[in-house]
Amino acid sequence: MENNEINSARIFVYEIIKEAFFCEPTYEFIDTIKQFITNVKESFDDSDSKANLIVDSFKSVFNELSVEDIQTEYNNLFVDPFSNNLINKNASYYFENKNFGKTLVEIRDFLKELNLARDLNYYEPEDSISFVSDLMIYLINKNGVYIFDEQVDFFNRFVEPFFSLFSEKIKTNEGAVFYACMGLLIDYFLDLERSYLNESITT
Template sequence: MTGDETAFGQAYGALARAAAGTTSAEVEREFFELFVGVGRGELLPYASFYLTGFLNERPLAELRADLRWLGVERAAGRYEPEDHVAFVFEVMAGLASGDVAGNQARFFDKHIAPWAGQFFDDLAIAPSAAFYRPVAEIGRQFVDIEARAFALAN
């Protein structure tokens, strides 16, 4: 994997280099330090936390209502709250691909734009982030690109 000269391409190339220079055990350990930890990880990747300072708050309830309207359900055996950054990005991917019928801009503006950029900024400077630093940059680039694209569409 290589990137190009764009900011997104450079982040993509950095992720490829990080992946080549680490082991799966090191990435698992980093994930644990960042998101699980002993007692708590360095970051809580949930909309509720970023928007209210607490878990399982109104942003989660609003997201669940919108997910019901979209016909999206949490997969069996998954126990993370739906406002986890990975889940909301998975829904956004479904909207973009057409697998989920709905308004991408509305979902982005309501459930990603208000907090995901700050999450990725925090991930980029987290003490344990090495492999996840370029992941943070890719996430930040995605949020910025989508925000500009949806603004142009209006």
């Protein structure tokens, strides 16, 4: 694939991750996931067991759950403060065991180096999984050119370690069904991202 095609594919997956955890999923978002899973099935070799697991897991979920069920799951996992299955969406929680920790400060410093700041209308902190995904999208798109140093730095310092811990928390949560599939997708995507960024550095 050409760089611009890979770039578009990477952005698309980060957009999925961003939207999946930002707000209650809409019918349109679930349709996007269904089409994405169809495309994954058509694009990857049958011998790719991880891709097949993701496809089969999502298909099973869509056979069992309605959009309303998935919306209820979202609120149970990420909104309801009294839920026994509540999952924190902020990186500081996973690295410092508290919200608004050192990781949040480091990401804000990273933003300052880029002369960026969080939009005040964006209600989540800069270390939330949705904001981190959005920032990675910005880095990929920055000025319409590839700037790998910043992408690799941000991926290694924040994206990969945070997303890995977050994914594990989702996959082991007894209340997660659709979002357990999202955890599988995140794991698979991290492997692809790591390989792609490493190869880009060495070539």
